[in-house]
Amino acid sequence: MESAEAYRNLRCNITIFEKTKLPLPGASDEIRSLILEELKKNGINFYENSDSYKFIIENNFVKAVNFQSRIMEFDLVLVATGVKPNNSLAVSARLEIGKFGGIKVDNRLKTSDQNIFAAGDNIEIQNRITRKNEYLPLATFAHKHGHIAGANAAGANEVCESFIKNIAVKIFDNAYVGIGLNEIQANENGFSYLKISAVANNLVKVMPESRKTFGQILYEKNSGLILGAEFFGGKEAIGYGDLISSMIYNKSKAETLGAMDFNYTPPFSPFINLLSILGRKIKKGQL
Amino acid sequence: MESAEAYRNLRCNITIFEKTKLPLPGASDEIRSLILEELKKNGINFYENSDSYKFIIENNFVKAVNFQSRIMEFDLVLVATGVKPNNSLAVSARLEIGKFGGIKVDNRLKTSDQNIFAAGDNIEIQNRITRKNEYLPLATFAHKHGHIAGANAAGANEVCESFIKNIAVKIFDNAYVGIGLNEIQANENGFSYLKISAVANNLVKVMPESRKTFGQILYEKNSGLILGAEFFGGKEAIGYGDLISSMIYNKSKAETLGAMDFNYTPPFSPFINLLSILGRKIKKGQL
Ligand SMILES: Cc1cc2nc3c(=O)[nH]c(=O)nc-3n(C[C@H](O)[C@H](O)[C@H](O)COP(=O)(O)OP(=O)(O)OC[C@H]3O[C@@H](n4cnc5c(N)ncnc54)[C@H](O)[C@@H]3O)c2cc1C
Ligand SMILES: Cc1cc2nc3c(=O)[nH]c(=O)nc-3n(C[C@H](O)[C@H](O)[C@H](O)COP(=O)(O)OP(=O)(O)OC[C@H]3O[C@@H](n4cnc5c(N)ncnc54)[C@H](O)[C@@H]3O)c2cc1C
Structure with a gap:
């Protein structure tokens, strides 16, 4: 894209x-x-x-x-059909491989061989929400895990935390941001969830750079905890996504979004932002 | 400014x-x-x-x-020495006035006269962190409280939550953002706190629009809860501030900032953002 x-x-x-x-x-x-x-x-x-x-x-x-x-x-053909781990070295070293083809590691990033630790694009990592392994090769994880795997290979005992997906793609003047689970994953994992969506301006409408952003949140029916969210629109969606990632990490309820005090400063932020609107809808139980 | x-x-x-x-x-x-x-x-x-x-x-x-x-x-002199509530109408109605000159209200926004409710720039409101009344006239509060005061005056029983300060000022190409308590307030209220600060780029350094933002977090020594934060730099500071406001609201510990999964996408966000750096320092107990 x-x-x-x-x-x-x-x-x-x-x-x-x-x-x-x-x-x-x-x-x-x-x-x-x-x-x-x-x-x-x-x-x-x-x-x-x-x-x-x-x-x-x-x-x-x-x-x-x-x-x-x-x-x-065509002058150029670009094939973009996904990524998979290159596990040939791991296979030849007889390391245990997971169902996505990535190296299996424990929460110390130790492989099935107690003398070999692994990190980065070749391992499977645990999703914090589903507690299942996934293959999600990102630089942020490679970096964080590289430090842990290195330390532990040298005798330390550092723990690798499970991950919360938080990705973005630039699509012309728009940011797409996806955090946590999408609906397919929420269904596959048997979550009973509600979905709420809204569109809001990123600045008060009189500001020349004011534009619309779409947002959607999935949250668990009983616990009220956020399972995932997606945004499409202005750059502020990155901040919205990080805030949602933070709430998932800290198990904060989705409806608290409607009660928080967000910033309102005309050159920077709208009177009532998208997260606040989503939170108010969640509080009222609107869909 | x-x-x-x-x-x-x-x-x-x-x-x-x-x-x-x-x-x-x-x-x-x-x-x-x-x-x-x-x-x-x-x-x-x-x-x-x-x-x-x-x-x-x-x-x-x-x-x-x-x-x-x-x-x-000078051609023009602008005097900006602060704001105070115009309480003359309230005084003449014999409503109870707080120590900052604002109308005293309970958490239903009822004044000392049970038939009069008040909201907006003329009331004193409760700080969520100190639980003390303050005078902080903001449009966001006026709006939120106006709805509650109106509903309650018409017979409803809506509760007005205490506030978390979240303000910003544009200073040329910079955003100043202040959330929660500053050091003076933290000291006045007898909090035993630690202060951590850092400077980070808002995008990876190779990106042309990459620039530095300064950030500082105050957190309580024993509980590890965030008391306040300030940022000065790029527009993303608004998102950082909202995230901190959300953490204060939900009583999330400051050190969790170092463990969260933030977005990293070169056109939008840096490899390791300011909040993550601050969180890692807090986790390590660095000052
Ligand atoms: C187009 C693109 C965009 C991306 N955008 C993002 C993004 O926005 N955000 C994000 O978080 N992540 C992004 N990523 C993912 C990120 O780049 C990877 O997750 C990260 O680089 C993985 O780090 P790594 O060290 O595991 O692997 P690599 O960076 O691939 O490093 C592995 C190295 O090992 C070398 N090597 C392989 N086999 C051998 C061998 N047998 N002997 C010696 N050396 C060997 C390779 O040549 C390579 O240099 C993107 C990836 C791509 C391809
Ligand atoms: C320069 C400036 C910048 C600001 N920037 C921000 C910002 O970025 N973010 C933010 O959240 N807030 C900001 N504020 C604050 C925000 O504007 C106020 O908090 C908000 O407007 C208060 O709303 P209110 O309804 O209480 O009072 P007001 O908006 O002042 O409305 C009160 C109305 O009552 C009328 N009135 C007064 N007395 C009487 C009477 N006796 N009879 C009839 N009518 C009467 C007044 O004329 C006025 O129209 C800013 C304020 C200023 C001055």
Whole structure:
């Protein structure tokens, strides 16, 4: 998605072939629809449900794509279908491998061989909300865990905490931010949850840079704890996401968002921000 | 301060006479020094410890200021020495008045007359951290309390929660953000606290818009709870402040800041953000 933007800014024609119906699988359908609008607004061709294309190769280079019997020529083809751990070294060392192909480690980052510790893009890590292992290769984890694995390999006994997902993608002038579980994960893990969403301006409307941001929170019905959230809009969504990550970490109830004192300063923040609106809706039990 | 900036942007010459040693009383000395630097960088004249000026008035207009025997002419003089509640109507209605001159209300916003409710810039409100009354006239409180006072005057029984200060001031390209108690208040209220500070970039250093933000957190020695925080730097400080306000509201420990998963996305957020650095220092007990 970020490459599409970068090449578009260089005035290239861009075509995205997406296997599912909307861009950015993993995000909520509401946000995926907003992203599609954004792509179209920026002149990007988008083909939905389109995994039946074929590359036409000449002299070892992709020359064109055959899609639904149409031959489409491209200067560059970028395949972005996900990431998986390169576990060949670990396999040859007979380390235990998890179900996503990553090295299994304990909460001291020790592998199944007590003399080998691992960190970074090749390990599976524990989700703080589901308590299940996942494969989520991020620089923040690689860094944090690298320190722990290194210390423990040298004889220390540092504990590696489970993680809360907190990722963002830049999509033209928008930030997409996803924290914690999405609906698919909440369902798969049997959570009984409620979903609340709202749209709010990031500044009072009279400010010239005022713009809208969409937000959505999933919270557990009985405990009232936040399971996940997603935002799409202005840069302040990064701060909203960090605040939600902090609340998940500290097991703060979702409805407290409606009672907190947020900043209001016209050049920086709106009279009532998106988190406050979401919190007030949660408090009232509105959907 | 914001007027100084606005007029400076119109290319006016600006002189500030400040009664104390540094601008923005109430902020921490570290930040006040940074603000002074910022004012000087922007060509603003600043006179410290200067409350002994005299206005020279002609035809009912201020024509000049006599300061240390120097006559300085100005086109406009703006006096900004604080705010106090206009309680004349309340006094004439014999309502009980608090020690800051604001109307005393209970947690239903009822005044001492059971048929009169009050909200907004004329009441005293309870600080959530000290549990003492203060006078802090903000639009956010006026709005929130206006709803409650109105509902209760009409027979409802809504509760008004105590407040957490969360204010910001724009100072040229910087945001100053203050949340909760400052050191003076922490001392006055007999808290035994620790103070931690750090400077961090808001984006990885290779990003062109990367810049530094200063942050400081006060937290209670025994409980580890946050008493207050201040930031000076980029706009992301608003998000940091809201996150701190949320932690104070939910009584989350200061050191958890070092263990949370914050966002890292090069166009939006740094590899390790200011809050995380402050949290790690708190965890290690560094000052
Ligand atoms: C396009 C892109 C964007 C990303 N954006 C973000 C982001 O915004 N935020 C975020 O948190 N993360 C992001 N990431 C993920 C982040 O880059 C990785 O999680 C992180 O770099 C992993 O660190 P690592 O040390 O585990 O692996 P790496 O950084 O991949 O380092 C592993 C090193 O080992 C070397 N190596 C491999 N095999 C051997 C061998 N047999 N012998 C010797 N050396 C070997 C490799 O050459 C490599 O230099 C992004 C990744 C990509 C690809
Ligand atoms: C320069 C400035 C910047 C500010 N910036 C911020 C900010 O960034 N964030 C923030 O949260 N707050 C800010 N505030 C504070 C905010 O504006 C006030 O807290 C808020 O407006 C208070 O609302 P209120 O309804 O209590 O009073 P007001 O908005 O003052 O309304 C009171 C009304 O009552 C009228 N009135 C008075 N006496 C009588 C009478 N006897 N009969 C009839 N009518 C009467 C007045 O004319 C006025 O219209 C700022 C204030 C100022 C002055």
